Amino acid sequence: MADKHFAWNRACQVCGTLNLSVLYENQLAVIDGRDMSYSVTTCSHCGFHYANQLPKASSYQSYYRSLSKYDVTLSASSIPEIDNYRAEKVISFIQPYISLDKKVFDLGCGHGTLLNWFSMSGWSNIYGVDPAPNAADQANQLYGLSCITTGSLENAVSLNRLIEADLICLMGVLEHLPNLYDDLTLLLNSVKEDASILIEVPACERFTRGDFEPYGEFSLEHIQFFSASSLDRLMENFGFYPITSHILDLPPGTTDSLLSLYSRKQKTDNVIATDTALDEYMAESESKLQLGLSKIKSLVRQPVIIYGAGSHTARLLPYLDDCQVSQHIVGIVDGNTNLQGKQMGKWVIDVPEILINRCPDIPVLVSSYRSQNAINHVLSDIYPNPIITMYQL
Ligand SMILES: [Zn+2]
Numbered sequence: 001m002a003d004k005h006f007a008w009n010r011a012c013q014v015c016g017t018l019n020l021s022v023l024y025e026n027q028l029a030v031i032d033g034r035d036m037s038y039s040v041t042t043c044s045h046c047g048f049h050y051a052n053q054l055p056k057a058s059s060y061q062s063y064y065r066s067l068s069k070y071d072v073t074l075s076a077s078s079i080p081e082i083d084n085y086r087a088e089k090v091i092s093f094i095q096p097y098i099s100l101d102k103k104v105f106d107l108g109c110g111h112g113t114l115l116n117w118f119s120m121s122g123w124s125n126i127y128g129v130d131p132a133p134n135a136a137d138q139a140n141q142l143y144g145l146s147c148i149t150t151g152s153l154e155n156a157v158s159l160n161r162l163i164e165a166d167l168i169c170l171m172g173v174l175e176h177l178p179n180l181y182d183d184l185t186l187l188l189n190s191v192k193e194d195a196s197i198l199i200e201v202p203a204c205e206r207f208t209r210g211d212f213e214p215y216g217e218f219s220l221e222h223i224q225f226f227s228a229s230s231l232d233r234l235m236e237n238f239g240f241y242p243i244t245s246h247i248l249d250l251p252p253g254t255t256d257s258l259l260s261l262y263s264r265k266q267k268t269d270n271v272i273a274t275d276t277a278l279d280e281y282m283a284e285s286e287s288k289l290q291l292g293l294s295k296i297k298s299l300v301r302q303p304v305i306i307y308g309a310g311s312h313t314a315r316l317l318p319y320l321d322d323c324q325v326s327q328h329i330v331g332i333v334d335g336n337t338n339l340q341g342k343q344m345g346k347w348v349i350d351v352p353e354i355l356i357n358r359c360p361d362i363p364v365l366v367s368s369y370r371s372q373n374a375i376n377h378v379l380s381d382i383y384p385n386p387i388i389t390m391y392q393l
Contacts, residue, residue, distance in 0.1 A: 008054040012043035013180040013224060014234045019044040020052065023282060026218045029317035029345035034059050036220045036314075040278075047275035048230045049204065051223035054178060063220065076142055079113060082254055087117040089248050090171070093259050094198060095121070097243060102166035105129070107156050107187075108173040112139030112148055119145070127165075129156040153183050157190045165191060171200040172257075174231075175222045181237075188238040197240060197262045201226040203247050204277035206256035211393065213369030214285035214292070215315060217255065227277040228258055235262050236272075253370060292390030293319055296365065299388050300325050305356060307375060308367040309334035309342075309349045316367055317345045330362060331355045356383050363388050 011018040024040040036059060038051040098104070100122045106115050109128030112135070118126045128139065128148040136148040149159065153173075156162055168191060177183050188197070204227040207217050217225065226234075232242055240262035248257040304325075306313060309332050320326040332344055333352040342349050356364060356379075363386040366375045372389050379387050 008052075008056060008178070010050070010052050010054065010178070011181075012046060012048050013050055014048040014230055014237070015043060015046040016181065017043065017045040022052075023049065023278065024215065024218070026051070026215065026315070027318040028220075028311070028314040031314055031344050032342040034063055036060075036063060038218075038223065040218055040225070042278075046230070046233060048233070049225040049275065049278045051218070051225075054223065057178065060178075060220075079111075079142070082251060083113045084117075086248070086250065086257070087114045090114060090198075090200070090259065091117050091121050093244075093246055093248075094167070094261065097261060098167050098196065101125070103127070103161075103164050104167045104169065105156075105162060105165040106169040106171065107153060108170065109135065109139070109148060111135055112143050112145045114169065114171060115139070115145055115147065116143040119143070127161060129153075129159070153177075153187060157186055162190060163192060165195055167196050167198060169198045169200075171198070172202075174199060174234075175201050175224045175226065178223060180224060180234075184234070184238065188240070193264060195263070196243070197235070199231060199235075199260050199262070200248075200257045201231060202255040203227070203258035204230075204275075204281070205258070206247060207278070207281040208284050209256060210252050212281075212285075213312065214289035216285075216312070216369060217281065218315075219311060225278060226258060227275050228260065229273045230275045231258065231260055232272050235260075239264050241265060288391070289319070291392075293323060295390055296320070296325055296388065297323055300328055300363070300365065302328060303330045303359070303362045304328050304388070305330055305359065305362055305364045305385070306332040306367050307334070307352065307364050307379065308332075308371075309336070309339045309344050310368065312369055313344065313367040330359065356385060360384050366390070369393075 020041040020043050022039045023042050026038050026040055028037045036055050039053045041052045042049055103125040104118055104123055106128040109115055109130050112128055115126050115128050126147055129151050131152050133150060136150050139145040139148045174180060204225050228245055243261045243263055245260040248259055250256050306329055331350050332347045333350045333355050335352055339349045340351055364379055365388045366372050368375055369391060372391055373393055376387055376389055
């Protein structure tokens with residue numbers, strides 16, 4: 001029995017009104033008993049794009065617990081190159097505005113890569129807070145940092161030192177928080193008058209840059225979709241105005257970041273632009289997806305195996321239901337041992353070798369965007385089955 005959708009109805013986290021239009025139903029197949037579907041909506045008052053009709057918080061917690069990839073021990077060489085690249089860019093962005101004697105707090109600091117860059121660049125008053133139980137240990141092991149406390153954003157507010165912070169970093173945090181407005185109220189009421197706030201979020205303006213998976217930005221974890229204007233509007237509620245802002249180009253496969261630095265300085269006369277950043281993304285996602293679906297519809301009229309049990313498949317299955325393709329699916333396989341044996345929609349996720357070897361004549365549909373071609377190569381080398389791909393990449 002699925003953990004039925006709770007449909008948590010949220011007011012706009014930027015302007016507080018509950019007057020919205022639905023832009024996209026992000027329907028996802030039920031995974032391991034959890035329905036993580038939500039609606040992508042636009043606030044009719046301020047234009048902010050955010051996820052609504054959310055699953056209950058306990059669904060998120062159990063999702064993170066069962067699929068968590070963050071519980072592994074890290075070595076310095078296993079830190080993704082992009083983490084260091086991003087941190088170096090963040091330091092260059094902040095350097096002209098924050099002198100080395102300032103106290104820096106990184107809230108949601110993970111295993112401390114950015115704090116390590118602050119340290120290497122000459123700041124010595126640095127502190128971090130992260131909810132992951134092993135973040136502090138990892139930061140110590142990786143970088144010799146002992147300045148990280150385990151805790152939530154609420155716990156961070158109760159730390160005595162937070163009131164002394166000159167710079168508070170919220171990097172890749174705001175897009176995740178279901179109670180964003182309340183959390184920010186609590187935090188920003190607890191910081192000193194002349195504190196600066198550095199924020200990094202995925203930049204809505206860049207969702208269509210390069211090669212992108214249709215609707216792939218609507219992940220389970222991201223439930224706020226910021227542009228520079230909606231982030232400015234959010235911060236203005238708390239009396240914070242932008243000092244500087246920049247969109248950071250990141251390598252293919254990673255969404256570019258919006259970096260903005262705020263302080264309580266005098267309000268500028270800049271009129272905040274209307275937020276239309278998601279319109280193009282929606283249109284291009286739909287046409288890419290429909291092109292892929294028409295290929296599937298023309299090729300799948302008989303039994304088919306789905307390869308891949310990730311978020312791409314979770315999103316694809318409701319579409320395959322609608323176009324009467326799902327009745328032909330004999331199984332879903334994935335090489336990830338975390339997923340094998342779990343239920344996805346009507347199917348139990350199988351080990352690829354077992355199912356594909358048992359059915360050498362049945363076509364295999366590759367259900368992934370980013371890894372489509374790599375999977376196609378590997379499967380073609382090992383199995384005689386015909387392979388179906390969705391996208392022209
Ligand atoms: Zn609004």
